[in-house]
Amino acid sequence: MNIYDTANRLAQEIKQSEEYMNYKMAKQALNLNTELKEKMAKFEQARYETQILAMQTGKQDEEKYKEIQNLYAELVEIDEAKKYFEAETKFNIVIADVNKIIGEAIRDILQ
Numbered sequence: 001m002n003i004y005d006t007a008n009r010l011a012q013e014i015k016q017s018e019e020y021m022n023y024k025m026a027k028q029a030l031n032l033n034t035e036l037k038e039k040m041a042k043f044e045q046a047r048y049e050t051q052i053l054a055m056q057t058g059k060q061d062e063e064k065y066k067e068i069q070n071l072y073a074e075l076v077e078i079d080e081a082k083k084y085f086e087a088e089t090k091f092n093i094v095i096a097d098v099n100k101i102i103g104e105a106i107r108d109i110l111q
Contacts, residue, residue, distance in 0.1 A: 010098070019091045026087040029080050036080060043071040 014020055031037055050064045075081040103110075 014094070014098075017094060019087070019094045023087040023091040026080070026084040030084045033080060036075075036078060039071070039075060040081065040084070043068065043075060046071060 030040060046064060046068050050061060050068055053064070054060050072085075076085060
């Protein structure tokens with residue numbers, strides 16, 4: 001069997017997974033609500049900037065972190081956003097698990 005065929009089959013199985021479909025539907029529902037979409041974009045931008053800053057400096061900007069926490073607390077009060085975050089988390093767990101499995105399979109050559 002060709003490794004690329006296996007990778008393509010895995011990609012198709014991921015796209016057919018419950019986690020992928022739920023995440024996709026949650027994202028589509030979120031995008032229908034313009035105000036919520038803008039709030040989510042603001043949250044994602046703040047989260048991204050905080051992660052970049054932490055990677056560059058090795059420390060976390062407490063003010064920015066509190067802003068993210070406040071935005072998140074506000075967003076999870078909205079049902080569509082809460083479902084989005086839950087779906088995103090479940091999908092990310094699947095992807096992390098797949099990456100872990102692949103990483104463990106090739107660990108011997110990476111050490």
